[in-house]
Amino acid sequence: MAKHGKKYLAASAKVNLGQSYTPEEAVALAKETSITKFDGTVEVHLRMGLDPRQADQQVRDVVVLPHGLGKTVRVLVFAQGEAVAKAQEGGADIIADSDEWIAKIQGGFTGFDVAISTPDMMSKAGRLGRVLGPRGLMPNPKAGTVVPAEDLPRVIQEAKAGRVEFRLDKTANIHVPIGKVSFSAENLYNNLAALMDALKKARPAAAKGSYIRKVTVSTTMGPGIIVDLNQAQSMSGKE
Secondary structure, three states, rough: OOOOHHHHHHHOOOOOOOOOOOHHHHHHHHHHHHHHOOEEEEEEOOOOOOOOOOHOOEEEEEEEEOOOOOOOOOOOOEOOOOOOHHHHHHOEEEEEOHHHHHHHHHOOOOOOOEEEHHHHHHHHHHHHHHHHHOOOOOOOOHHHHEEOOHHHHHHHHHHHOOEEEEEEEOEEEEEEEEOOOOHHHHHHHHHHHHHHHHHHOOOOOOOOOOOOEEEEEEEEEOOOOOEOOHHHHHOOOOO
16 A cells, blocks of 8 residues: 655545535635645546446547636647648647658657647548557547637637546546646636536436446545535536
């Protein structure tokens, strides 16, 4: 069993392990129990009542967090022809419009946080699965990152504003960042509310019984804080 340091133990002592906190209490306590010297990330961890082995029980979607993630997001767009101008209009940081860019990425270049592609460039982007796939950077229609040229400005701007992908993993869990410790508790609450709303809308038709079984909030290296499930599932933003 891993040993924890004094800072973690002191932070953990502020959390009642047998208690489920309201969403407002959970985000406030997450801020209070952050132990890093840097501005840590606040994350939500969800235990889902789904079978990840079943194709009709998969969850993969995106949510635009109203207050973003508190970081600069670098966007790469695979585009050619007229789509290049649309990518520039949207503020893309990198436009991969040539075989030279494909080769550079194949060589290991990953100086971007989000990759978007037009459909006609997926034949080239598809070659990069081994590089982009393990990093969660591969453009995918289900994640809304394969779009026609006319949609590029909107999708690029959403990515920069705080568009986050969430997906069910092999252990039936979903892990999603919702902001930084430096965010106000109200902004973290609103981001959490947006995520919970998006999760409800993404529920697969084949899901039976309890869709979400457990919601936990934590910060980078900080203790987990259990959120009252009923209140989490009925959240609404306070904007």
